Amino acid sequence: MTGVTGRLGGRVARRLAGVGVELRLVVRDPGRVAGVVGAGVVEAEYGDGERARVALSGVETLCMVSASETPDRVGRHRTFVDAAAAAGVRHVVYTSFYGAGADATFTLARDHWATEEYIRASGLRYTFLRDNLYADFLSSMVGQDGVLRGPAGDGAVSVVALDDIADVCAAVLRSPGEHAGATYDLTGPRSLTLTEIADTLGEVTGRHVRYHPETVAEAYESRAGYGAPRWQVDAWVSTYTAIAAGELAGVSTAVHDLTGHPPTSLAELLRG
Template sequence: MAPASGVDEAGGVATRRIGITGASGHIGRRVAELLAAQGRAGDLRLIVRDPARAPHVPGAEAAVASFDDADACRAAFAGLDTLLLVSAGESDDRVAQHRTAIAAATDAGVRHLVYTSFTGASADAEFTLARDHGATEDAIREAAGRSGLTWTFLRDDFYLDVLLPWAGEDRTLRGPAGEGRCTFVAREDVAQVAARVLADPQAWADTVLEITGGEALTLGESAERLTAATGERFEYVDETMDEARASRAPYGAPDWQVDAWISTYTAIASGVLSPVSGDVQQVLGRPQLRLEDVLGRA
């Protein structure tokens, strides 16, 4: 294994192999595109669950693995120096999946792990899915203590990109968020930060980056901005808890998922998602994208 400094035994610069999990998703695919544009395609391994959905990045290699398959993960992570661990989809066993992937990464000798976490990740987070992220961060720190692995946590806030899907066909944001504020962040900013960290991981070793937007918006203000930007009328309905459960009942989702959906809004109401961080500007050297920028890109 080459030294962690990135200098090989002969004194030259060692090639860093970069793995990207979730490479068929929004973040993973965009990170791959950004690194390929920097001439790093030949260093990339794009890790997907379905090979038919792997992005086409000339020069990159692909591997197939899911986080619930330890052997497949070890094979997919073998020979990698740095790994982007994009959090698994919402499920009641997501932490177990993450633990499997983390153990496989350490077994495979990965040196640096970049994990897409969430603002306020902790065991008692108001947003229930942020508790999964807190447990995953703990697991990564534990693994680092045993293996010498270094890490970077990207604690993303909710995406600006989801406001339109949240509003749905009737262009109405609904939930018990009150007048709480959230520093919604552009998915593009998250991808660019991730790409920058993967390209120079030691500059961000053992660092928590708070990936927020540049302003804190209420959902009422978000609806007004969507209206102004699109020319279509959007509105926000501040639901009670009973109304929030009733409006989500038709989906037939399990209780844990309904609780997660509703806690999206109660977390906004609580104010814990309102602080604006300068970390995106620190990493990228530019201001964060705004809602209008995201709508324009779409």
């Protein structure tokens, strides 16, 4: 497994360790690994092919949580996939993104598509988990003034809880052969407009939250003060324009089908 020091990978690792699955955790900083009993830990990173090959030697199934967002992410992914193939890995379970495609509006969904295509071409067996936007992060998208702002228009998004994604990933990894060649769209129980999301955030937290539909130009202007590089601002803004385009609105039954429990609604998640 990779990504175990993050919010998704750590959840998956703890679920698997809890039922006795033998794990090897591939991390950049072994000192950050905690709470995964009985797992082996090796140091490697996506962009270091030789070290990754050694770290993955003897591994049959790889859970590849997508790397952190950087301009060279696709290149690092490709290096890691090459290392996996050279090490003898047979099956890659990759955490992708809903609507991944070469011409996706959300710029980072194009990275995921490029990675999927590279894994397909590698000859490795694969399973792709295309999760929608994380419902857990919605509160952090609200400004200090209580405004959720972005150029999403009246579009909707089927946000999904991190715990639901982790449950699906753990289920797939316990019997990967049953899911070879599959691509699963992971969503919440229904799609929500940003107005509905703002209303739900307000109702559950008691905070006054409202949605302000920006224009694209306003979105770039309102984010200019963060000092982020252009590629990152493009990613932020295109999250909303993808919603406006209807590309994140679909609802899937995959969470229920693969875990046996219904997906968590936003209100349920917020109430804890």
